């Protein structure tokens with residue numbers, strides 16, 4: 001029987017098993033305690049039954065001869081010990097399992113952070129959440145109930161077989177043979193179990209992703225009256241999941257039935273064989289019931305691991321999904337240690353930069369060159385899809401350039417450590433995310449050690465202090481999910497306060513396109529003015545006022561830089577810029593001045 005069934009990623013069952021085992025390495029002590037108490041739990045349970053069976057045998061032969069009280073005492077002690085050991089086994093096994101799950105969750109989150117946003121391109125956020133939470137949860141079966149139980153089953157079965165061999169060697173041989181048959185049943189159905197397990201986990205993750213999308217896009221679903229269409233998609237996904245689970249359940253049922261038939265036949269064989277041995281005078285009568293009980297017990301632990309093995313398909317599928325994230329290669333590798341001497345200057349150079357998001361795609365930016373001098377504000381302008389955000393993504397090193405180089409202070413950003421790059425740059429992006437914590441903490445994100453006074457000063461400069469103070473709890477007001485809901489303009493002012501507090505020499509901005517009321521608009525423009533002062537700023541400009549206030553403009557079209565210069569120069573000499581401005585801001589094409 002091939003015990004190394006290959007899954008869709010080419011990973012084998014045995015490789016998956018070994019990978020999971022590696023995580024147990026640092027918990028050897030806990031695992032040892034779980035296995036020891038597991039073995040003792042079974043040994044005491046078997047001993048209790050064996051003593052009972054022996055008493056029955058003695059009573060049947062009228063041979064108890066006044067030992068009843070002592071035997072009852074022994075039985076009482078065995079029951080107490082068995083209970084204690086069961087408690088210990090559950091405690092230690094779950095302690096190890098849940099500690100490992102915590103390790104997995106932290107490692108997974110680190111991996112997501114390391115490989116994002118690249119990984120998020122290929123995975124829906126619901127699918128990722130499914131891996132982070134429920135796939136990891138499934139691994140509890142392995143760490144708490146599979147590996148340790150396998151060791152316990154091997155030890156207990158060996159002990160029982162030795163005991164049986166001492167009674168009669170033929171009984172032991174027959175039971176060993178029957179155990180091999182019982183163990184081979186899950187192996188026979190292993191390929192199906194792996195395929196079905198993978199299918200269930202994939203379908204579950206799709207259904208999760210659909211549900212998450214339904215929550216995230218609820219506003220659009222209601223506003224566009226898309227409820228029927230969305231529900232159809234949702235039903236479809238849930239239908240596929242339940243069909244897959246039913247198929248999986250049917251196989252579990254088939255496997256379980258085969259196991260019960262095998263165990264039933266095994267019990268009949270033991271009963272017949274023991275009776276035959278007693279009849280032949282080879283086995284004393286009082287050992288008959290003991291032999292039958294021991295025979296039955298030898299299948300107990302084996303049945304336990306067989307039922308776990310029946311679910312190994314799902315365990316393997318979940319572990320593959322977890323390892324897929326853990327082992328995803330980072331799109332960007334940072335230098336571990338700094339090689340750059342002296343202080344950084346903050347000018348930015350895009351030197352013949354080309355990049356495409358996927359190998360077979362056209363370049364999103366193509367041979368782009370421009371410079372932002374220290375303290376200068378350069379605005380990227382162009383139609384949607386021109387490549388402006390891509391320039392910012394590359395400067396922030398969410399991806400690396402395909403050819404060319406981006407330099408800060410004449411150093412290639414690929415030669416900088418993550419810490420160096422992050423301490424030089426701060427990004428204020430369109431979609432401001434507020435965490436479910438206080439407004440104060442949300443502002444403090446980029447500088448956790450900032451004092452309350454510094455936070456308040458930053459908020460004042462960002463014109464956010466006034467509305468924050470208006471809340472009954474001020475800076476201690478909770479925001480984000482289930483916290484107070486802030487308007488788009490208020491969120492932007494908080495993100496400007498964050499940037500002011502972080503106080504980096506380079507500011508990278510993607511200006512929000514959403515319409516703001518004039519009060520918000522004015523406050524934000526003034527806050528941005530303050531933020532840009534003395535910093536090297538690269539900004540994706542959408543508002544005419546921002547374009548006008550920039551020192552120079554870099555005009556992009558289809559991934560290329562087509563014109564650069566000041567607004568006035570471009571109006572005089574540029575051709576494309578004039579058309580762009582006219583089309584975007586409803587101005588005549590012969591506009592001379594705005």
Ligand SMILES: Nc1ncnc2c1ncn2[C@@H]1O[C@H](COP(=O)(O)OP(=O)(O)OP(=O)(O)O)[C@@H](O)[C@H]1O
Nearest residue numbers: 121357358364382383384385386387388389390391
């Ligand atoms: N994550 C991505 N994966 C694949 N292609 C992408 C991705 N992001 C952008 N693109 C493509 O790269 C090209 C440049 O897009 P980019 O977002 O840089 O343009 P933009 O000028 O910022 O547009 P907008 O003003 O609408 O944000 C477009 O063709 C776009 O479809």
